[in-house]
Amino acid sequence: MTAPHTGASGAAPRRRGRPSRTEGTTGPGARERILAAARTEFSERGYDKTSIRGIAKAAEVDPALVHHYFGTKEQVFGAAIEVSMEPALHLPDVLAQGADGIGERFARYFLSIWENPATRAPLLAVVRSAVTHEAAAKVLRGLVLRRMLERVAGELAVPEPRFRAELAASQLVGIAMLRYVIRVEPLASADPEEIVRMVAPTLQRYLAEA
Helix, strand or coil: CCCCCCCCCCCCCCCCCCCCHHHCCCCCCHHHHHHHHHHHHHHHHHHHHCCHHHHHHHHCCCHHHHHHHHCCHHHHHHHHHHHHCHHHHCCCCCCCCCCCCHHHHHHHHHHHHHHCHHHHHHHHHHHHHHHHCHHHHHHHHHHHHHHHHHHHHHHCCCCCHHHHHHHHHHHHHHHHHHHHHCCCCCHHHCCHHHHHHHHHHHHHHHHHCC
16 A cells, blocks of 8 residues: 655645644634634724735634635624624613613614724724725625614614614714714714714604604
């Protein structure tokens, strides 16, 4: 029986495809390391300049393992961003308390996510990537529609709930763009509670008034 060919170092050549589990890259935490590395890479480099190879290098795994767990670059982006946006997509008490005051609660909750540096950084990366790249915009649309707007609309006892939820979201996303991305004054420096006070009646009308 012919022995397998070895290179100059005497080791058998690595096979293409899924990395071997003996390489130490598929143990506990490998998937989480890839996600963490992807969030950092997309946040710091943007969608266009981030690569599967770069994510793998940052996570200290083989690039094939990134493909194995997540597939394409767009799918890696979607998984990383969904984890990053989880606080913004989770609406704990905003809807549970009914229609009274929902505009104020919705505005305050949304701004609290953006005011927190830990959650603001990945959100900024998402918005900036979505503005400049259609693949990133597609992922963001899917997350916002599937995880936030559809849930909000499902709780609204008003005509055209989906359209109203989209109008409310457009109001808040516009504020986020001007305040945190473009940083237009005086909105960029305004007290969050003042913004809540000003925008809450409009959101209330969208979400609760027949």
